[in-house]
Amino acid sequence: MCGFLGVIASRPVAPLLCQGLQALQHRGQDSAGIVTVDGPRFPMHHGLGLVRDVYREPEVLARLTGSLGIGHVRYPTIGRGVLDDAQPFLDRRPGVVMAHNGNITNYDELRVELLSRSIHLLSACDVEPVLCLFADALVAARPRGHTLDDVAAALADTARRTEGAFSLVAALQVDGRPTLLAFRDPSGIRPGVLGRSAEGDWAAASESVALDALGFATVGDLPPGELLVLRPGEEPLRRKVTTPAATPCVFEEIYFARPDSVTAGRPVVDRRYALGRRLAREWRERGFACDRVIPIPDTSRPAAVAFAEEVGAPYREGFIKNRYSGRTFIMADQISRADALRVKLNPIRAEFEGHRVVVVDDSIVRGSTVQRILAMVRTQGPREVHLVIHAPPVLHPCYYGIDMSTEEELAARRYAPDPRPGGLTLAEQRDMEGRWAADLAVDSLTFLSVAGLDAALAERRCAACFDGRYPVPVPAEKRDAIARERRGVGSGS
Amino acid sequence: MCGFLGVIASRPVAPLLCQGLQALQHRGQDSAGIVTVDGPRFPMHHGLGLVRDVYREPEVLARLTGSLGIGHVRYPTIGRGVLDDAQPFLDRRPGVVMAHNGNITNYDELRVELLSRSIHLLSACDVEPVLCLFADALVAARPRGHTLDDVAAALADTARRTEGAFSLVAALQVDGRPTLLAFRDPSGIRPGVLGRSAEGDWAAASESVALDALGFATVGDLPPGELLVLRPGEEPLRRKVTTPAATPCVFEEIYFARPDSVTAGRPVVDRRYALGRRLAREWRERGFACDRVIPIPDTSRPAAVAFAEEVGAPYREGFIKNRYSGRTFIMADQISRADALRVKLNPIRAEFEGHRVVVVDDSIVRGSTVQRILAMVRTQGPREVHLVIHAPPVLHPCYYGIDMSTEEELAARRYAPDPRPGGLTLAEQRDMEGRWAADLAVDSLTFLSVAGLDAALAERRCAACFDGRYPVPVPAEKRDAIARERRGVGSGS
Amino acid sequence: MCGFLGVIASRPVAPLLCQGLQALQHRGQDSAGIVTVDGPRFPMHHGLGLVRDVYREPEVLARLTGSLGIGHVRYPTIGRGVLDDAQPFLDRRPGVVMAHNGNITNYDELRVELLSRSIHLLSACDVEPVLCLFADALVAARPRGHTLDDVAAALADTARRTEGAFSLVAALQVDGRPTLLAFRDPSGIRPGVLGRSAEGDWAAASESVALDALGFATVGDLPPGELLVLRPGEEPLRRKVTTPAATPCVFEEIYFARPDSVTAGRPVVDRRYALGRRLAREWRERGFACDRVIPIPDTSRPAAVAFAEEVGAPYREGFIKNRYSGRTFIMADQISRADALRVKLNPIRAEFEGHRVVVVDDSIVRGSTVQRILAMVRTQGPREVHLVIHAPPVLHPCYYGIDMSTEEELAARRYAPDPRPGGLTLAEQRDMEGRWAADLAVDSLTFLSVAGLDAALAERRCAACFDGRYPVPVPAEKRDAIARERRGVGSGS
């Protein structure tokens, strides 16, 4: 998943990058990196851990001079962090820094192609081949003194060869001036926003919360398929690179993005309210009633608020999340799993006991945590328990950058083993929910329907994880390769 | 403030203590300590930092053998943590471990008295003189082989000499058997609860959430003025030590305790709903109306939910709190204070813009944070802003263990410099609120009235910080001494 | 083994203690501790690791106020360091700090006895029962206001009950004044020295190098069986506590003490010269000749210098020790043991090749390291290799504080399995050396004879490890207990 931030300003950018990256920390806590551009120099500092720890020492920040720079936070997909894979990445020739957010599905092909040009990748990070393709295309066009046309052509060439879903920022000299580039692939699956300060400085980031943290206004989403060329005090230059066919990721809206982020001009939280309201209607139509609506914190809070309003029942914070608990370090034979869970998430008995409660969650992927939470709920003496999910069942893996398991690990597949593209019919869904609810020992389980999702959002979206309709083709052999890699990682950790 | 947990069981207690202390982590993050009792041995481990870090290494936990033990988490009152002040404390003779939660107001007198018996305190921690008095009284009564009567007499003697407000646990041999003691001073100002497991194991803790984390049932509050003697598989022995005059701290209910804790048989969250509901009525009586009720997370959420229900306006999570931000480490001249705040707490414009919003907070002590939050709110384009506080104005320092500033640092004192005991009249309060609201540039500011507080809780409580009626006398010279110390600490840090 | 330092001065002692402890660091690198006395307070700081790391932060040292204090460095005898066992130790009543150097052989008896008085030991460190006996005797004599007579009587009482070999320092109020005590048990087996500054400040330490580091003059050894009472600007008061029968440890002189330390008015290095010279004579009498004398660094350098002078052959530094190598962390199957050794100790071929070399070592305990060094020497092409050891064969375990293995681990026991007390006859020794030399594939092996040791030092010494004559009786069952404990530790690590 990861988060990037690029800033070009008329003042030093390192404090801004550091500030903004903290607002993107929810997108990745494994490593942080900042590279600035100061004339021909590229001061840099990468480190494992949180932004606040990696840049704690004042002298570290002081070294990162320059008014153009890029920062990145990384999601820990593959085992324990290895610093050599930490973004941003650089190419000495012609002096380019790059960071991205997304997944390149033809990494292996690109690696082989680059090798055939005697270019060796130094990491397992999939922004590196994109950087190398871009830098090589630039230098091939003109050894130095690159113009805007060179850059646009090189990026077009790079985009043509690169498969997957991503947004990226890059920093380099164009027409002899420091320049920040922002590009979002034509699918627009991965998010990306543009911001500007009152002084005319520019920033591009994974989410608008990073712009808020800088005091920059959010101009809007990065336009899919277009290159933005950013310089302080000037309007962005826009170059169409490929034909867009925008289908932004719906899972960002449901789960991953911060609620205070704004995409397509609308706050994420607003969509979550809409999802909760629509879910409430679908649930009520089943003939149920309740006297408590309780979210599993933190993500499902807004949807639960809206659900409660819609059904006219009180919204209650029935679970308290422990801000200080980390991984459970006490051995399983010393403490029961139920007790271990209660350190992290404690139910308030009075909110459950004797009540008909609706428990709201955002989605079910592997399904083990929600199962344990419901077991805990049952010990609190509720009269009825209704589990409602403000997304449809996840039936298909994601190949575009969300770390969602292989098919066999998706809990929904146990109840709908062979789903057609397009999603389940409502009847099929209700049938599946019934069997699943029995296993969970709840009175009902209700997912949002795929139709309900469409209705609530009223936007064109990639919802492949729900409906199996992949907007960017991923051939079967690549799906297998990705699944194999994920399994390997899983078994290794 | 701090948190303690004592457990006596028919199995090893170290994993239980470690598990339970994590649920008390909100009461103190500076240091953690565990001492167990294993025959005549007292295995122990103290460390600076969070429980999950101090006990991360499995071999550390493995050393802490025994089925009786005490754990503690400490609030960082005095500058950076010093390990030598970390509880629990021990006395070799007759082999006692002790930890507490509270404040001993005659620490200096006790130190001098002990010194006159040639007993030297090794720390600045105020549980140490209590331990020494108790141990000394025990040994004076009988050099070894202490009976229950000895223990009760020694504790009575100790309680008589000790002033302040506290709950404590102690572990030692009584009648030749490992025994857990729990005691709460007669004022009952500081909290303390008793729990039991299905197997008949016992635990005493600062808050019931620690019992939940152990899978223990909450039996009830520790009875003020009584000694509980706990052994696994037996009913607790209760010995009345002093005449109780219970006035539990109301600030625990308003702010400090976790909402999922249960005190006096009622969940803390429930009281926060009652406070919010009462506040809403008082606010409505002033003739105001709104279309959004927004809490400043995390504490004021329940009161805001109730407030919204009462006034019939939508409850909205208008601020998003960053779970990853620590202290601001970027220098003030590099980032504006407003931008620094937005990394920690980001408003969602759509929830404010064009709306008449009620912003709910739990209390105002120093007042600087809420001032900056409101400045940020004003940039979000609200039509009206009403700040409501679900507690009365804090006009008096606390001498019973809550780290509330000296008089000059209490923001409310700037608007009511010379308050009578008993609290302000409603007219005085409204007048003060009006002047303060003008300074904050909000449309109104409404504190809960002292009468409203009483009505909402309908319990006898220490509310000295609001009404200046101190249930346990603190002579003027002691108040001055405490204030001096706090000022010194403040200027030193 | 460990090292202690006590200082009483007319200025703050913490910087002095910190400075002096670094000079004792060779006696223990596991943990460091300092406790000062400032009126009735005992500021303290203990930590795992080297002195320079434990006291690196200036604020740590700044907290340790007072002009009387005690420091300690600990040798890692039992597995990985546990901070709770780190000296100095304190007793609140009557306010005493204590640290020692040595071994208490009746620790278990003392623990039981103290327990019968309801005094519980909180650690596995054997100075703790000594401290408790002393404090208890003091308080029994007079509850407070202890006089010099009280102290002398209490120490006499403590010494009478304590078996083993030790030197100690203690700090407390005597006759109402801060006072440093120093005591060395009557056997004088463990070292201890007294120092004074030009200003009349006093220090007592394990070795005189700590005094040098303070700029204090070395007055002389602590007198065995006597109590020294030290106050700045006054002559020491001396109280005879028990009848001395001084037999200082010869192994300190041979191996453990720093060469620049002075004991009994003579530098340790001087004794090492004498041992080397005597060894040379004994070796020459066997009819050997050589053209290179090479020490195994660092300890055997002085003896090798003297050996070379005596036999008239050049002294050469034929091995270079790597100052930076720590434990070997590369797995055995990746690097041969011989190569691993060469990182730590590299031979210079030119000093060996074609030469008749004498390799000098200080002693052989387990024998595995010297065996590997000789294997390495053989690859350097020497004409002859003579291994000479400037001590007799170690045939008996130490029960007085030197970490020397159980009988079965002493390499010499494989060649002399059942030694009589008094040491081997020269014929027996030569026979044993012959068989051992064959196993080591060297041309000869020569230990110093026990008679030679006596002649070279011309002092009364405990040489029990060589001759089996234990000056302080250690009953068979205790020897067994100590051996069992060591074996357990060995197998556990």
Add this chain to the structure above:
Amino acid sequence: MCGFLGVIASRPVAPLLCQGLQALQHRGQDSAGIVTVDGPRFPMHHGLGLVRDVYREPEVLARLTGSLGIGHVRYPTIGRGVLDDAQPFLDRRPGVVMAHNGNITNYDELRVELLSRSIHLLSACDVEPVLCLFADALVAARPRGHTLDDVAAALADTARRTEGAFSLVAALQVDGRPTLLAFRDPSGIRPGVLGRSAEGDWAAASESVALDALGFATVGDLPPGELLVLRPGEEPLRRKVTTPAATPCVFEEIYFARPDSVTAGRPVVDRRYALGRRLAREWRERGFACDRVIPIPDTSRPAAVAFAEEVGAPYREGFIKNRYSGRTFIMADQISRADALRVKLNPIRAEFEGHRVVVVDDSIVRGSTVQRILAMVRTQGPREVHLVIHAPPVLHPCYYGIDMSTEEELAARRYAPDPRPGGLTLAEQRDMEGRWAADLAVDSLTFLSVAGLDAALAERRCAACFDGRYPVPVPAEKRDAIARERRGVGSGS
């Protein structure tokens, strides 16, 4: 200074690199780096600190797969370490790793030249431009599939443009096979050796001690001006790149290299004996006599041994160096500088008192340490003190990689402010020594004469620091630039 090690083998090289780097740790303790070559991949790990700490975790070493690789340890020249400057460095195209030992005097020119080709340096490390020049020349000759001729031509081109003094290793594919390159510049000022294992594996390193640590035989010095192409099981291919004019650095022999290293077929220690012997003759000719010869450890030991043999006086270890002392962390006002020194270096009074002592040191650069040592010596009651230095006075800065101060910081310049190239005449030297000896309050000061240095070593050497004859021209403006940089660094730290 720094140290490098390259290994190509028929087995994994990471454990070998790790082992060998530890033997080079004296050349640099600031950072360590290893890059291996495994097919097209370049696993790598760099870290700040000692080799044993950077590679402590087994999983780190396990990631570094491949049977070809390069390691490096860095000397902390510029303030606190910055990881981005840590060698080895890589170029993606055509996939080359490189590390060096030395100093590139035209770094700034190379940086500008590379920039004109749009190649940006990412660090301040001077091996990076060498790597870039080499990689660029290779790719310019042939985009991929580089042959031995390509490599030799590219290296010749690189060597032609590069000024300064250096040895380097590089790893890449040549003729489709993994290949280790070793090159030493024609001046041969910086050291470099070639080693081979019994199995036909090859290694090139800064010093032969690294080869010893691998169990590799030392084949000999790297031939100046020649490229060695190394593959396991094959004889090295040698390509003459430039005409050699070898003048190896004499300061390596005197001070920097480990005594057990072998250069030009002769152990370093042997040259130190020769220097000591020659110095003794020159000193004796001045008519002095002594009864103790005492080295300042560790470097001057061998010279002192030889000096003692030559003058027929006993060699004594009169100073004991503390293995554990780090930087002095106690503030100057708490401990006198003399006392601080005694923690690090303690004199043994008996070796000085009443004696005519010769104190031997290797060289004098800034002169402050030796001054304090002599002040300490004077407190030990010597009859006479003669300071002898087994090198001539350092009168000229080094521009070839030894961190020797600017002219104004060289102590000798205070006594010989305007030295002619060629060194002082003996009369001039004796005059200068006389004035300096008076300042040091010693009976005499004797440096080795420049003629004596030549006679003792009988080898062609760069001795520019002594005689001002720089074998590789360094124009005045570059000298000034280097001096400015050093001053800046000095004042900043």
